Amino acid sequence: MNLKISALDYVQEVKNGNISAEDFVAKTLEQIHRVDDKLHAFLSVNENAVEQAREIDKKIKSGKKIGDCFGMPISIKDNLCIKESKTTCASKMLENFIAPYDATVIAKLKEQDAIFVGKVNMDEFAMGLTTEFSAFGPSKNPWNLEYVPGGSSGGSAVSVSAFECVASLGSDTGGSVRNPASFCSTVGYKPTYGLISRYGLISYANSIEQIGPLTRTVKDTAFMLNLISGVDSKDNTTIDNNNEDYLLGINSGIEGKKIGIIKEMIGEGIDPAVLSATKEAISKLEGLGATCEEISLDMVKYSVAAYYTITATEAGSNLARYDNLRYGYDFPVEGYEFNSYISKARRNFGPEVKRRMILGGFVPSAGHAGKYFLKALKVKSKLTKEVNEAFKKFDLLIAPTVPILPFKLGEKINDPISLFLVDINTVTANLTGKPAISIPFSHSRGLPIGIQLLADSNKDKLLLQAAYALEQTVSLPEVPI
Amino acid sequence: MTMIGLEIHCQLTNLQSKLFCSCKANYREFEINENICPICMGLPGSLPRLNKEAVKKATIIAMALNCSTPEKIAFFRKNYFYPDLPKNFQITQLNIYGDTSVGGPGSIMVGNKKIRITRIQLEEDPGRLIYEGSSSKNQITLVDYNRAGTPLVEIVTEPDFETPKEVRDFLNILSDLLENLGVSDPSLEGAMRADANVSIKGGKKVEIKNIGSFHDLEKAVHFEITRQESLSSRDISIIQETRHWDDKRKITVSARSKEEELDYRYFLEGDIPWIKIEPQIQEQLKLEMPESISSKKERYVSKYNIPSQVAEVLSSDKFYSDLFEESHNEKTAKEIANIITTDLMGLVDTREKRESSKLTATHLRELAELIQSGKISRNSSKNALYEIVKTGKELSIIISELDLGNVSDTAELSNIIQQVISEEPQAVEEAKTNPQTINYLVGKVMQKTKGKADPKVTLDLLKKQIGVQ
Helix, strand or coil, X not given: CCCCCCHHHHHHHHHHCCCCHHHHHHHHHHHHHHHHHHHCCEEEECCCHHHHHHHHHHHHHCCCCCCCCCCCEEEEECCECCCCCECCCCCHHHCCCECCCCCHHHHHHHHCCXXXXXXXXXXXXHCCCCCCCCCCCCCCECCECCECCCCCCXXXXXXXXXXXXXXXXXXXXXXXXXXXXXXXXXXXXXXXXXXXXXXXXXXXXXXXXXXXXXXXXXXXXXXXXXXXXXXXXXXXXXCCCCCCCCCCCCCCCCCCCEEEEEHHHCCCCCCHHHHHHHHHHHHHHHHCCCEEEEECCCCHHHHHHHHHHHHHHHHHHHCCCCCCCCCCCCCCCCCCCHHHHHHHXXXXXXXXXXXXXXXXXXXXXXXXXXXXXXXXXXXXXXXXXXXXXXXXXXXXXXXXXXXXXXXXXXXXXXXHHHHHHHHCCCHHHHHHCCCEEEEEEEEECCEEEEEEEEECCCCHHHHHHHHHHHHCCCCCCCCCC | CCEEEEEXXXXXXXXXXXXXXXXXXXXXXXXXXXXXXXXXXXXXXCCCCCXXXXXXXXXXXXXXXXXXXXXXXXXXXXXXXXXXXXXXXXXXXXXXXXXXXXXXXXXXXXXXXXXXXXXXXXXXXXXXXXXXXXXXXXXXXXXXXXXXCCEEEEEEECCCECCHHHHHHHHHHHHHXXXXXXXXXXXXXXXXXXXXXXXXXXXXXXXXEEECCHHHHHHHHHHHHHHHHHHHHCCCCCXXXXXXXXXXXCEEEECCHHHHCCCCCCEEXXXXXXXXXXXXXXXXXXXXXXXXXXXXXXXXXXXXXXXXXXXXXXXXXXXXXXXXXXXXXXCCHXXXXXXXXXXXXXXXXXXXXXXXXXXXXXXXXXXXXXXXXXXXXXXXXXXXXXXXXXXXXXXXXXXXXXXXXXXXXXXHHHHHHHHHHHHCHHHHHHHHHCHHHHHHHHHHHHHHCCCCCCHHHHHHHHHHHHCCC
């Protein structure tokens, strides 16, 4: 049984009767049991998955209508609610929280007969880029176990990369899908803001984050997008995409397309290997008939500062509800006055979450908002204007997903400022609401390098077409797991 | 000069669902914590889903208070920790980044005085705290979240009031107005609450919170003015602070200074996109607005010649004016207005009595017609009305069951009068010289007919039979 096949191939194989969902899911669980001790992608594994797959096989045999996933095993980041399953956000605060409802994306995938093999690791409340801030221990990079897998959707990227599932759902607030995708050599997608319902995604910075798929191929991402995108009455920020079929015409090519190379994202501090990979990608795109030209986005230099100011503000508010009164972990209230209880209960947050909430209490506060929060909003709107201008001239923008190679576990955890700069190439898409994708492109010193493409709002289809074209030029080694 | 400003919270009790979820806006009929869902409990991953009807109703309130209504509105988060607040922030509105609340500046006349409205905002009500245990040491706090997320409209006034009476008059007008708009039932417990800002000449502004009813609001304002004046007369300076209304002792007490230092860190609620209320929609809402109380009053006076005072009472109460509108025609209007304001109001003077009343518009119309055609006396009509409210039976049945029909047969009435004349010879003699005594005789006839005789007809017949002018 080949666990390495793509989602579309899986579906085809089951359709053709070459494999059964039960066998495939059983083998996937075996793989999880075999490798996850080392990798720690999973926080919980669905032990009923095989049984659920058997039911789907039965449905297929009986000729009943079957959903598009045909029992495909998918992993889910642990900040997405699955009814009656633990949803911890990799936090001690939610260690025992069992979601009483399905996120919209989960409900949609259930309808399409997907199987959730388990909930995967992340930085606590999605705050971080290495999974080292998970309260339950970090995940490891399958390409080299001493290295971080990226984050915050590290568990998603690891599980796709190490064949512990066929595809995964993560969330991307400032690069949290694209960054681990780049570090683990998978495709990672951050759609146009509003394309996928966030209902059931535990908010970190709700005004800029999106759920996104991590897959083996660009086509798989298009396939997943077909299943989970679209307007949702439960999320007022969703947009109507008229049931767009992202697979249709994905091989249209990029001839005649204009691509802008973002100057600020290939500048100071970039790893030479990443720079040369980027140049190679550009020449390949040109070889496919696109024209590439440098463009300067002046506001990018303030983007990380603005990003942390805005996300801290929203996080401070979004995470205020975790006062342990209505749900949470075991800590009796008797004998406490409200304020002393919650301040004690909230000590269970990890250090990074505390750091950002303290920041979030400060930057929008009276007397400081003008200097920090409102200024950050100004940067956001100026950056958006700049990027909108750029898309008048260009169809797409290109930059490395992360300007540096994956680094070792523990290497940067005590240096939050240098960690923050790892975000420099990814936060622009979030602050501006634009779609962006990371494509596995190259390797250096045995570590993956991803290339990022961005498109204008609602041009997700064009973005996938370009990503697909670039992907076809790439040949990569197998993951050493 | 004394300056009083108000912040009035009014629940949109007539809506079907809460502001951001499909739980019931009418939470009062539920067992504790039964009217809740992941959204109003702020469970991880849930998102607010705006109730568009609430936006319409709040806009209508703004229009009725002559407030400006912006074309685009936004929601903000007000961040603070409190056990009745499931998300530990409240979704509300704000005008600090431009006019983005449902209502901007406006005004309303209270008597001859113009009270300025600062703004009107739509927000969610928190849950309800229930304290158990006597001493503060053993006290426990229970939370009922059934109310959490109920649509609430906050009406903020400028400090234009000078006396508690002006405050009361304003609140009466406002509560009638809200009821007339069909957006709220102010008689429901907790449907309308208020905070007040009070300052006297030379003193700082004091905010009074936690006032549970309009009745107490007037008292609290009165207490606070007296307190401040007494301090001032002893040359003690009045500090700016927040005070709580102590419902049991009927005094205001200083809140801990901590509460005053709260910084709400307002920022835009990203989960609810800006809402456009375009001019066409605003025009449509204006057209759908119910007729105002003052316009009703004017119409009652000019069209039906109803006395101004009666018209005022009738128009200001939605329950009665709705009954009136449904039952009257040009001929019966005055009579029905009369029945409602002199008889019915006494019979259904509480919320419970109104709810259990079986009276319909048909009853009222028939009753008025019978009075006008002389088939029932005004006196008997009161008894009939009492029976209608109680039983809801058809008027004709009630009249025959209780034998309330007028003694309209002149021959029968003459016989009864003849009886009275023979029984009261002395009075009859007196009546010939003293017109007052004739009323005594009319009374006797009424007694014998159990009030079914028409007093005017009786008087005429009596005079004729005794032989006085």
